[in-house]
Amino acid sequence: MNILYDERVDGVLPRVDKSALISELREALPDLALLHSAEDLRPYECDGLSAYRVMPLLVVLPERIEQVQALLRICHARQVPVVARGAGTGLSGGALPLEQGVLLVMARFNRILEINPQGRYARVQPGVRNLAISQAAAPHGLYYAPDPSSQIACSIGGNVAENAGGVHCLKYGLTVHNLLKVDILTVEGESMTLGSDALDAPGFDLLALFTGSEGMLGIITEVTVKLLPKPQVARVLLASFDSVEKAGRAVGDIIAAGIIPGGLEMMDNLSIRATEDFIHAGYPVDAAAILLCELDGVEADVQDDCQRVEAVLKAAGAVHVRVACDEAERARFWAGRKNAFPAVGRISPDYYCMDGTIPRRELPRVLKGISDLSDEHGLRVANVFHAGDGNMHPLILFDANQPGELERAETLGGKILELCVQVGGSITGEHGVGREKINQMCAQFNSDELTVFHAVKKAFDPQGLLNPGKNIPTLQRCAEFGSMHVHLGKLPFPELERF
Amino acid sequence: MNILYDERVDGVLPRVDKSALISELREALPDLALLHSAEDLRPYECDGLSAYRVMPLLVVLPERIEQVQALLRICHARQVPVVARGAGTGLSGGALPLEQGVLLVMARFNRILEINPQGRYARVQPGVRNLAISQAAAPHGLYYAPDPSSQIACSIGGNVAENAGGVHCLKYGLTVHNLLKVDILTVEGESMTLGSDALDAPGFDLLALFTGSEGMLGIITEVTVKLLPKPQVARVLLASFDSVEKAGRAVGDIIAAGIIPGGLEMMDNLSIRATEDFIHAGYPVDAAAILLCELDGVEADVQDDCQRVEAVLKAAGAVHVRVACDEAERARFWAGRKNAFPAVGRISPDYYCMDGTIPRRELPRVLKGISDLSDEHGLRVANVFHAGDGNMHPLILFDANQPGELERAETLGGKILELCVQVGGSITGEHGVGREKINQMCAQFNSDELTVFHAVKKAFDPQGLLNPGKNIPTLQRCAEFGSMHVHLGKLPFPELERF
Incomplete structure (x- = not known):
């Protein structure tokens, strides 16, 4: 099988005749919003991962699907790469532009087309914000479950492209588990529907394949998401531990007891202290680690689970377990967790947020490993993460103004990810x-x-025009990189500038 | 893009030198169980869809992965097609052999490798029976949720290949939602792992793509499934209606009320009568339709939901609602449903089981449509199905000994599927x-x-050697068939014999 788009990923992209492209677009689509001056392009040079910045060739902001279709046809004919972008809140540079590519901003497709309580689904345009779906469904007692922290700003198209998660994924699944149907345009501008209104579709599961494909297989034009009934009650327990390993073990114990919490989050002492200074959530600042465990459902069920979780936590060695006594305290507990990243930002000039996922049972070992690695590299690491999912977010604290610290942070980050893979x-x-x-x-x-x-990518996009250089490395890149040597953020792209 | 394996699907398969293949296999794998006499092959000529029968070229029953690997390499080198088979309980002929292909029976891979209560997963070989997983997990209070009716016999490898469902899929999802990881061998005998022990994996979601791919992308050698805690209680309501449309509407109303039943099944009058005569489940024989609604969870929750469902059912026009008063009655209610197919078999010489899925909200319309089509074609149709999923199983009753009835049944079946697609x-x-x-x-x-x-298939199996002629038709076949004309079971395969 051929290796795809090598030259695009690992070399300099072919130069595009910008003015000819602009002329053709202006002629074919006179009412298409099109930005091309340096001043106008600047806001689009990065997404939520601001460390990577590239000025796009040009930015288009279509409002109708026919415009996107015509744009794709023109770009395909000219072999111009296209990078799709939603709200630009992504944290891995998935919507990073290309110097020789068009940035296709789908933000103006922001209409909720249908809320259907009987079918329990919402049909929306890709630029609709995650939270807006739940808000529109609320009058029917329904909501859309996946809740990334950026849910107030991020759009559903990006959620599908990244298979976004959130605090409640442990119980309610990732984006892929909450989709019925996605309408897309192929790289050639052909429309296609993946999935169906029914619960299963024959043939290969292209909907799941597409979810999380990071803009490499097609452009999303419409999304049909499943809606869930809002739980009647939610309660939060806060447990403190005198070691992170014990807290890590307690996570597995809760799950093994047959309880699926709505959310199960962990913070270590560094995060607790930083957060408490900032938010005054009432966290125990002397604890080595805390667990926040939310249980949701009907009253009696939640009450019962609360008691069982409390027993499990105590048996696992929790020093203290507290149930939020009212809604205000519950909100305060979560406010701490949700502001932990900015809180850590207050105690260090810079931090690097990692995103490794591990099998839950390995939490104690990996937490110990991170602590050892932190000592070894002389950099502090704050842990605050979705413990129930095994989805870790170690925050490496460093000062980019101190010579060598950025490199040390990168090396440490690489070691941590290596540990996750191991x-x-x-x-x-x-x-x-x-x-x-x-x-x-x-x-x-x-x-x-x-x-x-690569072969799957080729099935959708033979020339590798959609978001090249993201998600899937070429074999050549891996060979050059040294296939089993993990480290972070070396940037062999001439078009990339690192801040 | 090329059209794949046309000649394999739509024409006669290239002849294989059987004796040379056997010699090579015997030499390379002296201890591989290998069947090739007509007498030995006969039991393998069909799977659960006995209407289609083909004698395979030869049957192999390996016991070790290295044997499968060597077999695949040899078949690949000789360009011999391979059809994988588990327990052979499939109902769509997915494991139908090829006259010029090897039937690879994975049934001897029947070991449960690991039950991990903390990680809440089971790691098993592909030949392990679906129910055996739940039995092995039971001491930990856990079970494997997907429960096809054949769960006592069907194997997990086949469940993955077909993305099997069952009564409880509405609440707990299809096979694809209950998998962590699948180990496969590619057509060339290379081993690959799809998914991971963690809840999410980067790159394209090949695990989901593979699930339901019907043996066309690779051979399953190990499956890691998620386990769920067993619900504390389960209760069943039986509601009777004086029209099928009302019952259909009630299904949507229950879901819209924010309740997710463990199972929500429907039977029409013909099925009710047939079943009651056979099983004496206590069904109301005068009802036009009944709904069986199972609610599971903790006691208080289930009690609460029972009351709510009862209210919804009555508001939807249920003539009578009954809660099974004890475990014995609950078991009897389900025994009726589970034996409905054989019960219908008692009232008609032959029946044809369909398997269309529709959006739930369309149930009343489609039930009405089926009834009209039934009148029009002069054949009775019994409806007994997973109503909550919108997964219908109309059973068309006919007598193959009456001239023209089989053809009428096929035409009617085609019309029903056409209606589902519409x-x-x-x-x-x-x-x-x-x-x-x-x-x-x-x-x-x-x-x-x-x-x-086709392009996706090609990414895994460029020569189309794995289970050719199933699942995905060629464009040529569709052109010949007349792309929007739906009917059943014309058999243009010279190697196929119809009973």
């Missing part, structure tokens, strides 16, 4: 691969596996 | 496409969509 985990949970983790994919997958990825 | 549904829910519904795929998908399927 215990059977993965280099990313909910943030995606994007441009950021493209090299780590060489550690995650062998060349046979990457070859299949 | 309302946004699909030609199969849980039984798969296999050989049986290959023509209906032409109605379900257009040529652009089929082209993508």
Whole structure:
């Protein structure tokens, strides 16, 4: 099988005749919003991963599907790469532009087309914000379950492209588990529907294949998501531990007891202190670690589960367990967790947020490993993460102004991801691969596996025009990189500039 | 893009030098169980869809993965097609052999390798029976949720290949939602792992793509499934209606009320009478339709939901609602449902079981449509199905000994599937496409969509050696068939014999 778009990923992209392209677009689509001056392009040079910045060739902001279709046809005919972007909140540089590519901003497709309480689904345009779906469904007692922290801003098209997660994924699944149907345009501008209104579709499961494909297989034009009934009550327990390993073990114990919490989050002492200084959530600042466990459902069920979880936590060695006594305290407990990242930002000039996922049972070992690695590299690491999912977010604290610290942070980050892969985990949970983790994919997958990825990509996009250079590395890149050597963020792309 | 394996699907397969193949296999794998006499092959000529029968070239029953690997290498080198088979309980002819192909029986891979209560997963070989997993997990209070009716016999490898469903899929999802990891061998005998022990894996979601691919992308050698805690209690309501449309509407109303039953099944009068005569389940024989609604969870929750469902059912026009008063009655209610197919078998010389899936909201319309079509074609249709999923199983009653009745049944079946597609549904829910519904795929998908399927197939199996002629029709077949004309079971395969 051929290796795809090598020259695009690992070399300089072919130069595009920008003015000819603009003329053709202006002629074919006179009312298409099109930006091309340096000043106008600047806001689009990065997504939520601001460390990577590239000025796009041009930016288009279509409002009608026919415009997207015509744009794709023109770009395909001219062999111009296209990078799709939603709200630009992604954390792995998945929507990082290309110097020689069009940035296709889908933000103006922001209409909710249908809320159907009987079918329990919502049909929306890709630019609709995640939270807006739940807000529109609320009058029917329904909501859309996946809730990335950016849910107030991120759009559903990006959620599908990244297979976004959130605090409640342990119980309610990732984006892929909450979709019925996605309408797309292929690289050639042909429309296709993946999935169906029914619960299953014959043939290969292209809907699942497409979900999380990071803009490499097609452009999303419409999304039909499943809606869930809102739980009647939710209650939060806060447990404190005198060691992170014990807290890690307690996570497995809760799950093994047959309880599926709505959310199960962990914070270590560094995160607790930083957060408490900032938010005053009432966290125990002397604890080595805390667990926040949310139980939701009907009253009696939640009450029963609360008692069982409390017993499990105590048996696992929790020093203290507290149930939020009212809604206000519950909100305060979560406010701490949700503001933990900015809180850590207050105690260090810079931090690097990792996103490894590991099998739950490995939590104690990996937490110990991270602590050892932190000592070894002389950099502090704050742990605050979705413990129930095994989705870790170690925050490496450093000061980019101190010579060598950035490099040390990168090396440490690489070691942490290597550890995740070693215990059977993965280099990313909910943030995606994007441009950021493209090299780590060489550690995650062998060349046979990457070859299949390339062949699948080719099935949709033979010339590799959609979001080249993201998500799936070429074999050549991995060979150059040294396939089992994991480290972060070396940037061999001439068009990339690192801040 | 090329059209794949046309000659394999639509023409006669290239002749294989059988004795040379046997010699090579005997030499390379002296201890491989290998069947090739007509007498030995006979039991393998069909799977659960006994209407289609083909004698395989030869049958192998390996016991070690290295044997499978060596077999695949030899077959690949000789370009011999391979059809994988588990327990052979499939209902769409997915494991139908090829006259010029090897039937690879994976049934001897029947070991449970690991039950991990903390990680809440089971690691098993592909030949392990579905129910055996739940039995092995039971001491830990866990079970494997998907429960096809054949669960006592069907094997997990086949469940993955067909993305099997069951009564509890509405609440707990299809096979694809209950998998962590699948180890496979590629057509060339290379081993690959799809998915991971962690909840998410980067790159394309090949695990989901593989699930339901009906043996066309690789051979399953190990499966890691998720285990769920057993619900504390389960209760069943039986509601009777004086019209099928009302019962159909009630299904949507229950879901819209924010309740997710463990199972929600429907039977019409013909099925009720047939079943009651056979099983004496205590069904109301004068009802036009009944709904069986199972609610599971913790006691208080189930009690609460029972009351709510009862209210919804009455508001939807239920004539009578009964809660099974004890475990014995609950078991009797389910025994009726589970024996409905054989019960219908007692009132008609032959029946044809369909497997269309439709959006739930379309139930009343489609039930009315089936009734009209039944009158029009002069054949009785019994409806007994997973109503909550919209997964219908109309049973068309006919007598193959009456001239023209088989053809009328086929035409009627085709019309019913056409109706399912028209309302946004699909030609199969849980039984798969296999050989049986290959023509209906032409109605379900257009040529652009089929082209993508072929390209995906090619990514895994460029020569089309794995289970050719199943699941995905060629464009040529659809052109000959007449792309939007749905009917059943014309058999243009010279190697096929119809009973």
